[in-house]
Amino acid sequence: MARIGPEEVRELATLARLQLSEEEVARMTGDLAAILDYVDALRALDTTDVEPMTHAVPFDCPLRADRVAPSLSVEEALANAPRREGSFFEVPRIVPVAGAPEDES
Amino acid sequence: MIDVRGASAVALADGVRAGKWRARDVVDRYLDRIARLDPALGCYLLVDAAGARRQADAVDAAQKAGRDPGPLAGVPLGIKDIFCTRGVETTCASKILRGFVPPYESTATTRLGAAGAVSLGKLNMDEFAMGSSTENSSAGPTRNPWSPAHVPGGSSGGSAAAVAASLCAGATGTDTGGSIRQPAALCGVVGMKPTYGRVSRYGVIAFASSLDHPGPFGRTVEDAAALLEVMAGPDPLDATSIPQPVGAYRQAARAGAAGLAGVRLGVPTEYFQAGMDPEVETSVRAAIDELARAGAKIVPVSLPHTKYAIATYYLICTAEASSNLARFDGVRYGHRTAQARSLDELYAKTRGEGFGAEPKRRIMLGAYVLRAGYYEAYYGKALRARRKIADDFSAAFAGCDAIVTPTSPVPAFKFGERSADPLQMYLADVYTVAPDLAGIPALSQPCGLTRAGLPIGLQTIGPALGEEICFRVAGAFEARTDWHQQLPPDAAP
Structure with missing residues (x-):
């Protein structure tokens, strides 16, 4: 039973910030439908009153002492930046400037 | 100098520590093998020859000066490209991380280096550890050293193939749904996925955080135990690392040679059903018989939620x-x-x-x-289903000390055979995913070869923090058989 169509795949791709070609959308629609059919088997399992298991071993979130310690320098943190300006990561303009031409960077 | 082909990591370290040979010579022999054999296999994404020689020289200097060069002195390792290595490109075999040079080092590789191990370079894998064949690497696949037409398994396919082909003496991997054990089985080496949190995930690029288990590959059970002893332990940089002290894994591996008297081994009926290759079933049943001859009591157990x-x-x-x-x-x-x-x-x-x-x-x-x-x-x-699956294991361990199963229902498959259908690829993980969901330790070791000459793996699953019983059972099997000594052909002239 195909419960997912190309429209929903496109919508999900937008939400996931993933540009897909039309060919990829078509393939993805078929793949996801087949996988969702397979995982449907879980519906047969009675999980009434079963606590969700979010962690593999019993786990109390440990706290460390709140002390200042060395961390990466600005230069190290920026060393892999595809584009930088001074001590910042550079990205395309987010807020449009009134009257300015569209940023083509 | 010994021939490094088929050499065990602990034997190499013992020789370096005793001054019988130099770490530098050991490293140079592996670099020679990589240069000669890896172009046809594709295990390495990056070979750091200069870095490896520098680390080896430091080990030799420490040994010469009378300082302790560490338990893994001069052991040349391959590092799965999911472990961040400071100053050495780390891509997870993905185009999206091409050129990424981490400014920090993973805890597991930091500890291996501090113990004297030497990193030869970064190993191929399925992109972001997603896959069971290494066909999903953006750099192209790794070939199985036993047969170049077959996949090495995945996602840690580069790690398993490199150890099998003696292109390193041991390797690191990660296991989220079987990514250490399945390639270990398909390449005929030992792979160990410890308890969740036993090895820190700090600096290991995250795939599925509640399921990611870093662990070792070795030629022998003791090699894997020696690497895990160093990699394991609590880490303030990973809040999910567990605080209990690290066990005596090498000792447990050696203790297996004395037999398995008093050990109850569970065999789950749900793991011997339709879909299993008949040669895999024959080998694994023969292995279980061997464990019985070693003194173990074989008991049937049930893991009823396996199908989910x-x-x-x-x-x-x-x-x-x-x-x-x-x-x-x-x-x-x-x-x-x-x-x-x-x-x-x-x-x-x-x-x-x-x-x-x-x-x-x-x-x-x-x-x-x-x-x-x-x-x-x-x-x-x-x-909720995850808890039911984990509860199956808790119930089974009330009646046995460890569980033995096949690692993979099939031996290595051919390139392209499963990659067209993602669901078929997912089903290759049928015997390995449940221990990841439960977070419990599991080890794969070689237990046979098919008529076509492809390795078959035996899986031993232990309860949480039961690494020692896994190593003891595996050590017992290894002491009584010679499957771990079988080597793939050295293909290149």
């Missing part, structure tokens, strides 16, 4: 992956699209260009199952 494991696993791992892979957006590191006029476009194009088909599929499936309205039916349901 794959579905549960793919719902949880894709949900976590879609969240973890959100960080790859072209802003701070890695690939950035050349053409984006807005930030939204920069994200979407960078990710569309940078991710391969499998990460895209998992990001999309994860986004789907986490969507408002579907969350409870898919992700919530899977978290």
Whole structure:
């Protein structure tokens, strides 16, 4: 039973910030439908009153002492930046400037 | 100097520590083998010859000066490219991380280096550890040293193939649904996935955080134990690392030689059903008979929720992956699209260009199952099923000390045989995903060869923090058989 169509795949791709070609959308629609059919088997399992298991071993979130310690320098943190300006990561303009031409960077 | 082909890591370290040979010579022999044999196999994404020689020289200097060069002195290792290595490119075999040079080092590789081990370079894998064949690497596949037409398994296929072909004396891997044990089985080496949190995940690029288990590959059971002893332990940089002291794994591996008197081994009926290759079944049943002759009592056990494991696993791992892979957006590191006029476009194009088909599929499936309205039916349901699967193991361990099963239902398959259908590929993990969901230790070791000459793996599963019983059982099998001494052909002239 195909419960997912190309429209929903496109919508999900937008939400996931993933540009897909039309060919990829078509393939993805078929793949996801087949996988969702397979995982449907879980519906047969009675999980009434079963606590969700979010962690593999019993786990109390440990706290460390709140002390200042060395961390990466600005230069190290920026060393892999595809584009930088001074001590910042550079990205395309987010807020449009009134009257300015569209940023083509 | 010994021939490094088929050499064990602990034997190499013992020789370096005793001054019988130099770490530098050991490293040079492995670098020679890599130069000669790896072009046909494709295990390494990056060979750091200069770095390896520098580390080896430091080990030799320490040994000469009378300082302790460490338990793994001069042991040349291959590092799965999912472990961040300071100053050495780390890509997870993905285009989106091409050129990324980490400014920090993973805890596991830091500890291996401090113990005297030497890193030869970075090993191939399925992109972001998503796959069971290494066909999903953006750099191209790794070939199985036993047969170049066959896959090495995955996702740690480069690690398993490199150890099998003696292109390193041991390797690191990660196991989220079987990514250490399945390639170990398909390449005829030992692979160990410890208890969740036993090895720190700090500096290991995240795929599915509640399921990611770093661990070792070795030629022998004791080699894997020696590597795990160093890699394991609590780490303030990973809040999910567990505080208990690390066990005496090498000692447990050696203790196996004295037999398994008093050990109860469970054999789950659900793991011997339709879909298993008959040669795999014959070898694994023969291995269980051998363990009985070693003194173990074989008892039937039931893991009734096994049939839900794959579905549960793919719902949880894709949900976590879609969240973890959100960080790859072209802003701070890695690939950035050349053409984006807005930030939204920069994200979407960078990710569309940078991710391969499998990460895209998992990001999309994860986004789907986490969507408002579907969350409870898919992700919530899977978290409940996960507990039922984990409870199966707790119940089984009330009546046995360890569980023995096949590692993979089939030996190595051919390139392209499963890659066209993602679901077929997922089903290759049928015997390995449940211990990941339960977070319990499991080890694969070689236990046979098919008539076509492909390795078969035996899996030993222990209770939480039961690494020692896994190593003892595996050590017992290894002491009584010679499958671990079988080597693939040295292909190149």
